[in-house]
Amino acid sequence: MNYALIALGITLIFAIMGVLNFAHGQMYVLGGFVTYYVYGVFGLNYFVALAASAVTVACVGLVFERFLFRRVLRITTREESTMLLAAGTALLLDSLGLALFGEKQRGVAPVVAGVYEIFGAFVPASRALIFVLAGGLVGALLLFIQYTRPGRALRAIAQDKETAALQGVDIDRYSALGFALGAALAGLAGGLLVTVFAVNAGAGTPISIKAFIMIMIGGAGVVSGAILGAFVLGFSEALGYFFIPGSTTYLMILVGLIVFLIFRPQGIMGKPWG
Amino acid sequence: MTTLRRAAEWLALGLLVAALAGGGFVGRAHAQQKVLKIGVLGVMSGPAASWGLVNRYCTEATAQMVNEQGGWEIGGEKYRIEVVSIDDRNDPKVSVAGAERLAYQEGIRYIIGPNVDTTAAAIVPVIEKAGAINIPYAFSKALYTPPRGNSILGMIASYQAGPVIYKYLKEKRGVKSVSFIARNESDPLNQRDEGVTAAKTLGLNVASSGDTYEPGTTDFFPVMSRVVRQNADLIVLSGVAPAEAPLLIRTARELNYKGLLSTETAQDAKILAEVAGKAANGFISVGGASTPQIRSAEMESFVKRYVKVAGEWNDEAGTKVYALEMILRTLKVAGKKAVTDVEEFKKALPKFQVTNPFLKEPKRLKYVGAAYFKQPRQIGVPMVVNVFEDGQFKTLFIGSVED
Numbered sequence: 001m002n003y004a005l006i007a008l009g010i011t012l013i014f015a016i017m018g019v020l021n022f023a024h025g026q027m028y029v030l031g032g033f034v035t036y037y038v039y040g041v042f043g044l045n046y047f048v049a050l051a052a053s054a055v056t057v058a059c060v061g062l063v064f065e066r067f068l069f070r071r072v073l074r075i076t077t078r079e080e081s082t083m084l085l086a087a088g089t090a091l092l093l094d095s096l097g098l099a100l101f102g103e104k105q106r107g108v109a110p111v112v113a114g115v116y117e118i119f120g121a122f123v124p125a126s127r128a129l130i131f132v133l134a135g136g137l138v139g140a141l142l143l144f145i146q147y148t149r150p151g152r153a154l155r156a157i158a159q160d161k162e163t164a165a166l167q168g169v170d171i172d173r174y175s176a177l178g179f180a181l182g183a184a185l186a187g188l189a190g191g192l193l194v195t196v197f198a199v200n201a202g203a204g205t206p207i208s209i210k211a212f213i214m215i216m217i218g219g220a221g222v223v224s225g226a227i228l229g230a231f232v233l234g235f236s237e238a239l240g241y242f243f244i245p246g247s248t249t250y251l252m253i254l255v256g257l258i259v260f261l262i263f264r265p266q267g268i269m270g271k272p273w274g
Numbered sequence: 275m276t277t278l279r280r281a282a283e284w285l286a287l288g289l290l291v292a293a294l295a296g297g298g299f300v301g302r303a304h305a306q307q308k309v310l311k312i313g314v315l316g317v318m319s320g321p322a323a324s325w326g327l328v329n330r331y332c333t334e335a336t337a338q339m340v341n342e343q344g345g346w347e348i349g350g351e352k353y354r355i356e357v358v359s360i361d362d363r364n365d366p367k368v369s370v371a372g373a374e375r376l377a378y379q380e381g382i383r384y385i386i387g388p389n390v391d392t393t394a395a396a397i398v399p400v401i402e403k404a405g406a407i408n409i410p411y412a413f414s415k416a417l418y419t420p421p422r423g424n425s426i427l428g429m430i431a432s433y434q435a436g437p438v439i440y441k442y443l444k445e446k447r448g449v450k451s452v453s454f455i456a457r458n459e460s461d462p463l464n465q466r467d468e469g470v471t472a473a474k475t476l477g478l479n480v481a482s483s484g485d486t487y488e489p490g491t492t493d494f495f496p497v498m499s500r501v502v503r504q505n506a507d508l509i510v511l512s513g514v515a516p517a518e519a520p521l522l523i524r525t526a527r528e529l530n531y532k533g534l535l536s537t538e539t540a541q542d543a544k545i546l547a548e549v550a551g552k553a554a555n556g557f558i559s560v561g562g563a564s565t566p567q568i569r570s571a572e573m574e575s576f577v578k579r580y581v582k583v584a585g586e587w588n589d590e591a592g593t594k595v596y597a598l599e600m601i602l603r604t605l606k607v608a609g610k611k612a613v614t615d616v617e618e619f620k621k622a623l624p625k626f627q628v629t630n631p632f633l634k635e636p637k638r639l640k641y642v643g644a645a646y647f648k649q650p651r652q653i654g655v656p657m658v659v660n661v662f663e664d665g666q667f668k669t670l671f672i673g674s675v676e677d
Contacts, residue, residue, distance in 0.1 A: 040548070094319065102585060103323040104542065105517035107549030115528050124528045127495075197492035198549045200517050202320035206490025241487070241496030250488050 001134040002193055003230035006207065007214035008141060008223065009185030015158035015221035016178035018079070019069055022086040025207030026093035027183050031057045031190025032199030033101050040108035046195075050133075053191035054184040061183025064089055065176050090204065097201035107198030130192045137188060138227065141181075145223065154178050158221065213257060219270025228268055307345060310353040310605075310613060312337065312598060313376035315369060315397070315408075316387035318361035324516055324542070324588065325389040325411065330359045331584040332594040333386055336602075339579055346602050349610030355598075362388055366396035373397040377404035383616055386428070386597045388412065390461045398422060407616045409597045409653070413465065418643060418651035423620060426600075427643060427652040429593045430675060432513065432538035433468035434646070435560045435657055438673045439536055440469075440476050442659070443508060443558070447534060451479040453506040455497065455522070458486040462513025465538065469510055481506035491518075494525040502529045511537040516590070519557075520549035527553035534558065540590040547665040554662045558670060561660040562592025565669045568658065573632040589660075589667060595632060596653050600639075603628055623650050630656070642675045 010024045021027075031053035039049035072085050110126030117123075145151040153174045156164035165171050190199065210233065215221075218229025233253070240249030314333050316326025337355035345352035358380050362369035369388050376382045377400060385401070385408040388394050394412035401408050401424050408424065410417060413431040443449040452473050456466040463486070470483045481504040487497045501509055511522050514537045523535055523546070536558035546554040569577070573595070580591050604619060604626050605612050612618035627640035633656065643652030657674055660667035 098319055098323060103318075103327045104586075104588070105324075105520070105545045105549060107520065107545070109548075109551055115530070122529050193492070198517070198521060198545075200323075202323050203490070203492070205320070209490075237493070238496045242499055 001131050001138065001230075002189060003210070003214060003234045004138050004227045005134050005185055005189040005192070006211050007218070007226035007230045008138065009182040009189070010208075010211045011182075011215045011218075011221055011223060011226035012154075012185070013179055013182035014215070015223070016154055016182075017065075017069060017073065017082075017175055019073075019082045019179075020086055020212075020220075021182065022083070022208055023064070023090040023093050023204070024182075024186050024211050025204035025209075026090050026097065027057045027060065027186035027204075028190040028193075028207045029097055029199055029201065029204045030060065030093065031187030032194035032203075033097070033106065033190075034187065035191035035194050036106045036108055036199065040106070046111045050188060050191045053187040055187075057187025057190070058180040058184035060093075061180045062176055064183075065179035069179070070172065070175070090208065094201070094204055097204070101201050103201060105198050105200040106194070108195055110195055124196075126195055130196060133192055134189075137185075141185070142223065150174065150177060154181075213253075216257065216261065216267055219267030222267070222269040225267055225269030232268075308351055308353045309356050310346065310348075310384075311356045311358055311380055311382045312601065313380065313382040313385035314357060314359040314387055315362055315372045315376060315385055316389045316411075317364040317393070318359070319363055322364055322389065322515055324590065326361065326387060327584075328588050328590045328594050329386050329389070329411070329597070330357075331580060331588075332591050333357050333359075333598050335576060335579040335583045336595065336598045338583070339576070340602070346606070348605050348613060351610065353613070355602075358382060362393050364390060364393060366392050369393035370396050370400055373400040373404075373406075373408075377401070377406050383407065383614060384601045384619075385409070386594075386601075390459075391417075391464065392460055394425065398425065401425065405616055407601075407619055409601070411594075412461065413468075415647060418647040418649070420648055423649065423651070424616065425651065426623075426641065427647075428597050429540070429562075429653070429655060430538075430560055430657045431646070431652075432465040433472065434675050435538040435659070435673075436465075436469045436510075437472040437476065438657060439538065439558060439560075439659055440473055440478060440508075442671065443534060443536070444476060444478060447507075449478065449507040449534065451481045451504075451506040452508045452510060453481045453485075453501050453504045454483040454510045454512050455485045455487070455501050456512035457491075457514070457518065458488055459513075464513075466510075466512035469512055469538070473510075479506075492521065494518075494522050495529075498522060498525040498529060502526055502531045506533060508534045508536060511535065513537075514539055514541075516540075516542045516545050519559075520546045520554060523557055524550045524553045540593055541662075541667075542589050543662065543666050544586065546662055552664075555664065557662040559660055559662070559667075561589050561658045561667055561669075562595070562655060565592075565658060565660060565667050567669050568633055568635070568656075568672070570630075570632055570634050576632070592632075592658075593655055596639075596655050599631065600641075600653050646675075 013021045034053040034056045035049040038044050038052045039046050112125040112129050114125040115122050153169045214229035214233050217232050218225030236253050314330045316329050318326040337357050340346050340355050345354045360372035362372050383406045389411045391412040391414045394410035409426050409428040411428050417425045454466045456462040485501050519541050541559045608618045608622035623641045627638050630637045630639035640654045641650035642654040644650050659670045661670045
């Protein structure tokens with residue numbers, strides 16, 4: 001469910017703007033640090049910290065969209081321009097993170113303590129809480145996209161930008177909303193997972209890579225595909241690490257992904273035409 | 275009024291001229307003083323950033339302290355220490371480029387770092403060709419064994435600490451079986467293999483050693499489930515980075531593991547306290563001369579300066595403080611020629627010994643490692659084995675590397 005939250009953010013931005021947000025992992029890291037300071041250092045309520053993470057990272061997303069991506073998308077049609085820009089923003093956030101937060105791993109105490117034993121399996125209460133919160137957030141996002149006016153506008157832009165514009169959808173405004181929402185999801189994921197996995201300034205790139213794997217499996221730009229991709233990767237990791245000793249789990253996941261993409265390059269839920 | 279204003283303007287101008295003249299004088303004074311450049315090459319970004327940054331902060335802190343005393347005296351002349359740091363991003367190619375820049379462009383003969391086997395091995399040809407000395411924090415024996423001679427191990431290697439810790443735990447805590455878990459990278463895997471050999475030599479039952487995790491892993495639940503299922507008396511976290519250790523410990527405890535956990539690498543008490551909390555109580559690791567119980571007054575002032583430079587103390591710095599200190603003290607013994615000719619420096623290594631400035635107890639500090647590398651190519655830092663208790667490290671025992 002946590003992976004789903006990460007994958008949803010990246011797929012949302014891709015669907016609406018056609019931008020592969022390489023800085024998604026770094027946004028996750030920023031969200032984690034905001035929760036660390038608000039909840040762990042300043043001692044405020046955990047849910048206040050989560051909201052602060054979402055708002056802070058959404059603001060960063062808005063700034064990126066407004067001052068960088070919007071302009072680049074306007075003056076060029078070459079896809080590699082936005083990819084390079086996204087890679088640049090990832091490096092920028094990486095360096096800023098290291099300068100601002102230092103090199104150390106940071107973590108907070110679990111929001112709820114204790115471990116449940118369910119049919120012989122141990123489930124920490126903190127993970128159960130995060131599962132529920134992440135599930136709630138994913139559900140809320142799906143409802144927002146499906147049943148609200150801005151959600152419909154976002155879907156319309158994702159399906160056909162020109163037609164959406166002709167129907168009166170304010171492309172700039174809703175692109176900014178989509179980018180901010182995607183970024184906020186990364187921030188929320190960081191805020192949720194800092195209680196379990198902790199965070200450090202260099203953790204962004206591995207998170208981005210995993211997010212890309214998830215959306216490649218599920219289909220880039222498809223919301224349901226992102227959730228499916230997240231579940232496939234999460235279960236593959238868990239089962240692989242448990243049943244296969246040694247270092248072959250990720251090797252097998254990546255080989256499987258390559259073989260899968262040869263036969264279905266658009267992912268499980270993606271359409272062949274994009 | 276106008277006269278007063280004009281007088282004030284003249285006064286301000288005079289003060290400015292005086293300040294500039296003073297600055298120029300200070301600049302000339304600096305220019306006249308000889309400079310000893312020290313390179314720091316290591317990973318300073320990404321997940322392992324703390325390893326290289328601690329090297330940099332330690333070197334900068336020591337350099338500041340030395341410079342404030344007027345510099346370091348070598349052969350009757352005072353040298354101001356200047357530090358040049360390069361981030362190799364844990365990439366051997368970048369490390370080679372960095373070593374070339376330090377050795378050829380900056381003319382540096384003494385380099386602290388790199389941090390892992392791959393980067394340390396990559397720069398050996400550059401170091402040897404340029405006639406430089408480096409102090410890596412990598413454990414590969416080939417780096418320090420003839421025909422290699424220009425690298426000096428800056429810390430206790432896992433194959434030195436492992437047997438000592440396992441022996442202690444076998445004799446004092448009744449440990450009979452051990453499981454190993456390592457990150458899937460060359461250094462941790464080598465350390466695991468060395469640890470397995472040491473455990474078998476001591477007659478311990480190795481319950482498992484095949485479990486690894488990928489760099490960047492944050493969820494250790496699946497892999498740790500396998501390790502905990504072996505129910506060994508001790509789980510060794512081979513070559514574990516400070517960022518991973520608390521997560522592995524917390525996961526093991528959440529999986530109801532009741533046995534002991536240890537590692538042969540240095541860890542950070544604050545990270546353990548923040549991320550693992552009480553779950554880390556009893557965790558055994560190798561530290562530096564940094565536990566409050568054994569610090570000398572000199573070490574205490576270094577700790578203060580380090581905090582000023584880096585923002586907060588890092589227990590790893592207790593090991594890495596030795597690098598520049600040993601370079602400077604050896605240069606003092608080797609003489610002025612060694613500043614540019616590292617062969618003179620190397621000649622001084624076998625006989626060099628001083629009282630360890632960082633320990634309260636009077637202990638000798640020298641170059642060791644002949645038993646492992648056939649030549650003294652290791653800084654004889656004390657092998658301080660710590661146990662984590664309620665937010666801080668407590669010294670369990672102090673060992674040393676055989677000559």
